[in-house]
Amino acid sequence: MPAFPLPSEEKKSVACWNCGRAAGLHFCDHCGSVQRPSGDFFEYLALDHKLQVDLPELERQFYSLSRRLHPDIYFHRSRQEREIAENAAARLNDAYRTLKDPVKRAEHLLDVLGIPRKRRDPREPRAGNTPPELVEEIFEIQMLLDDVRQGDKSAASGLAHAKAKFETLLQETDASLNACFAEWDRVRRPEKLREIATILDRRSYIEKALQDIVAALTDD
Secondary structure, eight states: OOOOOOOOOSOOOEEOTTTOSEEOSSBBTTTOOBOOOOSOHHHHTTOOSOSSOOHHHHHHHHHHHHHHTOGGGGTTSOHHHHHHHHHHHHHHHHHHHHHTSHHHHHHHHHHHTTOOOOOOOTTOOOGGGSOGGGHHHHHHHHHHHHHHHTTOTTHHHHHHHHHHHHHHHHHHHHHHHHHHHHHHHHHOOHHHHHHHHHHHHHHHHHHHHHHHHHHHHHHO
16 A cells, blocks of 8 residues: 655745745745745644654744744734734744644644544543443543542542553553554554544543543542
């Protein structure tokens, strides 16, 4: 099976909104106008579409662009360019926050490549809406949470045990994600992205359950 087709990693050239001539990804090569930001965060920070990111390089690209998009630079420019620069700076911040987080990075890559996700709401514990292997565990946690909220102090020990179990599950899930990230970067097969999407879906339930447990134990 061929490797998954990716957006081009080469420098893109589009027509500048201001002068109409060929422009680079961030700035026009001719008039110097800042360009409308790309919705592909990997592209916007000049990074390959990989899931194991060189964090120092990511930070370097971020700060380099941040200096060039500083509002003071565009104070005397047209209103349109000031607005574009503001949007570009906001997009840059979003890109940096997303790509430095492994889970958000993977979710963004799936969106960029059009890989569908079930996007179920982890706040809804209904059996039909929960990953099959977690149905019983989530149900038991919900019962314990209800007991604690109703003042049953004895349920707290059960929640503490569940907390330890779900912390382990989260660690195991993140280890599986890291292994899949490395495999995707190596072979870029579509089935690996689908596997990552499934793991991310499962992870969202584990993380939400753990957050609920911690909140209940803290309140208690």
